[in-house]
Amino acid sequence: MWLLSVLVMVLNDSASATHRKYHTSYRCNARNLKYDSGIDYIRMEKSKFVDSQTALKTVKDGSTIAVSGFNHAIAPEYLLKELYRMYIYTGHPRHLFFEFETTPGIPGSGIDSIANELYQNEDHEFIKGMLIPYTGFSPWSAKLIQENRIEGYMWSIGTVSYWFREVSCSRPGLITKVGIDTFTDPRDPVYHGGLMNEKARKAMRARVSVVTLDGEEYLFYQAPKPNVALIRGTTADEIGDISVDEEGMITTILNIAQAAKSKPDRGTVIAQIKRITRFGSRSPKLVIVPGPLIDYLVLAPESDHWQSGSFQYNPAIVGEDFIPNMDEMVRSLTKNMNPIQAVIARRSALELARYISTVKRSIIINLGVGIPVYVSTVIAQEGVRDYITTTIEPGSWGGIALSGNDFGVALSPYAMLHMPDQFATYEGGILDAAVLGFMQVDRHGNVNSSYIPNRVFTGPGGFPVISRGASLVIFAGRFMGGEQEETIRDGRLVIESEGTERKFVKDLYMRLFSGRESQKQKQTAIYVTERAVFKLMSKGLEIVEIAPGVDLEKDVLKNMEFEPLVPKEIPQMDPRIFDINSPLGLSEMIGKNDGQSA
Known part of the structure; x- marks a missing residue:
């Protein structure tokens, strides 16, 4: 072991010496280099x-x-x-x-x-x-x-x-x-x-x-x-x-x-x-x-030139070394999801699959920070990556988006654009769908994604452009904020202790998505939580699904500062979503006919 340590030290010293020698050589000899053009660049x-x-x-x-x-x-x-x-x-x-x-x-x-x-x-x-x-x-x-x-x-x-x-x-x-x-x-x-x-x-x-x-x-x-x-x-x-x-x-x-x-x-x-x-x-x-x-x-x-928050250099980030075992990577990323995050990500992915079945072609999407990032994991798990191209604001297309301090980079992307060109894709409506987080939602479908006084002040990020440009925008997040405890038991959502902060509120602290503008653009806006799913209608926010095990009055309406539109009958969320250890079957849902994929 000590011999290995000495060898590493010698190699490091040698590399440093080579580095110094190279740059010294560069500084001494650069002025003597000429090129065919005759110009001493x-x-x-x-x-x-x-x-x-x-x-x-x-x-x-x-x-x-x-x-x-x-x-x-x-x-x-x-x-x-x-x-x-x-x-x-x-x-x-x-x-x-x-x-x-x-x-x-x-x-x-x-x-x-x-x-x-x-x-x-x-x-x-x-x-x-x-x-x-x-x-x-x-x-x-x-x-x-x-x-x-x-x-x-x-x-x-x-x-x-x-x-x-x-x-x-x-x-x-x-x-x-x-x-x-x-x-x-x-x-x-x-x-x-x-x-x-x-x-x-x-x-x-x-x-x-x-x-x-x-x-x-x-x-x-x-x-x-x-x-x-x-x-x-x-x-x-x-x-x-x-x-x-x-x-x-x-x-x-x-x-x-x-x-x-x-x-x-x-x-x-x-x-x-x-x-x-x-x-x-x-x-x-x-x-x-x-x-x-x-x-x-x-x-x-x-030390001052890291590729991302966790990597000084990882060849997979720039596509030089494609991941040899995607299944293993997916399993590793899945471990970072808790059951509630998994439910929200799976329901969001299901909405994307429904959209693909409607437009009958592959789609381009963007995934926001937080829970939305895990949608890429679900897409990989379900084997529908050929139908869904994920993009990230800085310019990556494809691959698996990373989260936390590594947000913004992806493992094994197949293309990278300049960021203004990436946002042209978003703002111009070329983007089919987006899955984004939220902090607050009001009765008109307006969204605050960035600001809670004296606690959270993150700024808009890419949210305003992406949420405006996507034909389908899915806001994904937990129904309540603050300390809470929820579990999945026998395919049902069980609320052990209630959250301390309401996220569906009468007045937003800051508006970053306009429900009124969304309706003008004839955009589809869906709000996915673990307890219920909402959709923006011309008259406001309407409940369109409820989770198995959830009481509408006690667990949903009582914890909202406004009364949403409530139809006479509310369907339950697909029970497959809550069987988090089993596939959703999105590939079968989309259809195995490759002709649907453009």
Whole structure:
């Protein structure tokens, strides 16, 4: 055993020495390399490869900084850490305004670690404010905003992502129907267009207005053009072309760089990378951000370049190594589901199967965070992956979506899109169905997925775009909130102790899905819980199914703050859903005729 340990240490030292030798060699010899074109690219571009201080000292006080990153994935964590360290030692740069495509980091790392220190030290100088679509992975950023310590603005991920693309074209902002009749609508009496606190309402740095085109209402999203971009890739060649070989997604890194470079002011783009390769050694199709768009490239230590929350590098995340035993993976993921989660996920999957039987073709779906993620496990268990293509907001198609700190990546995806293109699929109605979580639902079918005062403040994430664009939207979650105990016994739901918080309420804390807009679009909206299933009708929410073992009056109606539409007869939920150790038979339900699958 000791011999093995010594061998590992020697190999690690050797690898580190090789790493140092390689980069020393690169710095010494790069200027001597020429190519057939006769242009000395390396001499022109060698100054791009610098240490973090050289790159970040170009960031001025008051800068607007766009930052890539979907949780831990493709987040330039090293650059953020070094930028904050520079501020600690020198007092500059300060009064920065950040524009995040999602959240660059997870709890305890990335922007959350910085926000924690700012909060604890009561430091109000480094960050002036932030436009952030999701604080679920940065609770300390949420506290800074909630307590009015910095300006806080929130738009959906898809809106921010596409806004970067519009700004890169030197357009004044993004025009979209996403957000109408929700908290990002400027007519919202509380949030006035995603203004999350008093500082934001006073500064109005990121703002939303209503415009009318051809008699139709749209929302117009505007924010400052970034003059600095912090992005990340895996590999850069000697002139700075970036690829994302080992990243679990592409996201918006190209458009973020373009937005910083666009008119009227040519900004600075700084990229975090993991390694350098020779110019011309890769296919040009692999380049995501061309070198001329990048001013500085900084090699980051592996400790600050994780592929996702749990993986420094897993080849299955980028499709390089397909899972050899899918059945074993499914069994492993199934262990993470409790029986109640399994019931909700299975009933949601059943709704998808019914939809497929109706449209008679394969479908494209999106799965939200939380319980909806487990629907992908049910799909794999049921052997209907050929009929249902799962997608995730950052760009993955296919594979098995991961959850927790790894949300956003998938095992063995077969395609990855740039994030604005992924959200075009959602917003444009190309998406057939979505399974999303919820915190609150009201009588009109409106949904709050993000906010409970003094407890939960996560932001919209991708929810507003996805829920609006899908033809079928399924909101999946437990009927009650808080501490509770429910079990499945003999194929029936048994409520051992009642939940402490009602989720079907008279008034929402925040509206992120509009039942009125859903009805205008002739969208099908289903609300799946373990106790009952609801459907949005023209007159409001109606109970369409009830779980075996559940008493309508005592277990459902008594725990709702409003009275839903109740038909004379309510069918029971399919009993197969509650036999969680047996297959549902979705493949047979859909039909074995491959001709139905497009």
